[in-house]
Amino acid sequence: MITAEKVYKDILNMPLKEREKLFTAIARKGFEKDLYSHKEVFDDIRQSPFTVKEAAEYLEIAEITLRRWVKAENIKYERIGRNIVFAPDELKAFKKRKHAV
Numbered sequence: 001m002i003t004a005e006k007v008y009k010d011i012l013n014m015p016l017k018e019r020e021k022l023f024t025a026i027a028r029k030g031f032e033k034d035l036y037s038h039k040e041v042f043d044d045i046r047q048s049p050f051t052v053k054e055a056a057e058y059l060e061i062a063e064i065t066l067r068r069w070v071k072a073e074n075i076k077y078e079r080i081g082r083n084i085v086f087a088p089d090e091l092k093a094f095k096k097r098k099h100a101v
Helices: 004-013 016-030 038-042 052-059 063-071 088-100
Strands: 078-080 083-085
Touching: 052 063, 052 088
Parallel strands: none
Antiparallel strands: 078 083
């Protein structure tokens, strides 16, 4: 059975030139398209809640901006204890609406 751990060890045992060829091939495949759709990039997004830091990074904004939106109730959020968290589906929908404007 092939496992990620075994493949990783095999890669480490490759001669340097072969590793360079491998990573070049991976990079080339990863950039075959100039533009990826939102669905292609974010369809497999995790289902656990995002922290303020993670949500701000996902929305490509500063944390302070996100905190202002929370205070103004411009974005849906939940509190877990003292922590503010965001549901992944809500963030996806919010980001789509923001980019549509």
